[in-house]
Amino acid sequence: MFKQTGNEDLALKIRSRHAPGEGDNDPGRKSRRSNDRFCVLEGEIDHFYLAGQKDALNNDEKALLALYWLQKGGPRGMQYARALWKQLRDQYDISRGVLNMDKADRKKNLYSVYKTALMGILAKKMKDQEVLASVRATLRSWQNTDGGWVTDRTPDLQPNGVANAETTALVILALSD
Numbered sequence: 314m315f316k317q318t319g320n321e322d323l324a325l326k327i328r329s330r331h332a333p334g335e336g337d338n339d340p341g342r343k344s345r346r347s348n349d350r351f352c353v354l355e356g357e358i359d360h361f362y363l364a365g366q367k368d369a370l371n372n373d374e375k376a377l378l379a380l381y382w383l384q385k386g387g388p389r390g391m392q393y394a395r396a397l398w399k400q401l402r403d404q405y406d407i408s409r410g411v412l413n414m415d416k417a418d419r420k421k422n423l424y425s426v427y428k429t430a431l432m433g434i435l436a437k438k439m440k441d442q443e444v445l446a447s448v449r450a451t452l453r454s455w456q457n458t459d460g461g462w463v464t465d466r467t468p469d470l471q472p473n474g475v476a477n478a479e480t481t482a483l484v485i486l487a488l489s490d
Contacts, residue, residue, distance in 0.1 A: 371415040376431035410451025423465040433487030
C-alpha cells in the first residue's frame with residue numbers, strides 16, 4: 314500500500330525489517346514466507362505463494378491470483394486473469410455489494426470485508442466500472458465512525474468484529490484512484 318500511495322520509503326523501511334524469504338510471524342502461517350500473499354498488490358510477484366497456478370479455492374485467492382496474472386502479462390496471463398475475473402464477477406452480488414460466500418466464509422457464516430475490497434482493487438484493473446462503483450458504494454457505507462473498517466459482516470451485512478489495519482488498508486486501495 315505504501316508504494317501505491319507514493320511512500321516507497323516506508324515500504325522499504327518495513328521490508329528491511331522483514332525480508333521476503335523470512336518466515337511469517339503469524340502462528341497460522343508458520344510454514345509460509347513473510348510477504349508472500351499481498352506482495353502482488355505492490356507489484357512484487359516473484360514471492361507470491363500462488364505463482365503459476367491457474368485457479369484457487371477461495372475468492373480472496375482468486376482475486377490475488379488474477380492480479381498476479383495481470384502483472385505477469387502476455388496472452389496467457391490475460392487469459393488466466395480474465396477467467397478468474399469471470400468466476401469472481403459471477404459470484405458478485407451487485408445489489409448487496411458482496412461476493413457470495415466461499416468455503417472459508419461459509420465456515421464462519423460471515424462475509425470478509427477484505428474480499429470485497431480485493432474485488433474492488435481487481436475491478437479497477439479489469440476496468441469494470443459497474444462493479445467498481447458498487448464495491449466503492451458498499452465500502453463507503455461500511456466505514457466505522459472511527460475511520461476504519463470492521464473485518465467481517467453477518468449474513469444481513471451487519472458489522473461483526475473489530476476494525477484492523479489489513480482490512481482498512483485494502484479498503485483504502487479499493488477506494489483510491
